Amino acid sequence: MSEHTPDPSETTEATEATEATEVLETAETTDAVAEEPVRRRGFAAGLHPVNVLHLVLGVAFLGMTVNWALIESGVVETSGLRWLLPIPWVAAGAAGLIATAPRLRGR
Secondary structure (H helix, E strand, C coil): CCCCCCCHHHHHHHHHHHHHHHHHHHHHHHHHHHHCCCCCCCHHHCCCCCCHHHHHHHHHHHHHHHHHHHHHHCCCCHHHHHHHCCHHHHHHHHHHHHHHHHHHCCC
């Protein structure tokens, strides 16, 4: 049997071909990652869009109910109404702003 000693030029060509294949595979992998569709949150994920009006009115109604309960139970006296009554409206406004913030950023 005769042993074949590889020619240095053949080895260099084989190495270059292997490197070119690796670069091509890496580029294809990068393209595949970039082309992958963006998954959106939706009904399938168990999430649904927030109706901001319902959220704001719900927070306001809840706040007014808590105010009523505090006044009727005697925890807060009528002199404390000056600071207590605006709290539901401020909380409802904050909830509305927080709910619309992702839409304003473009999500």
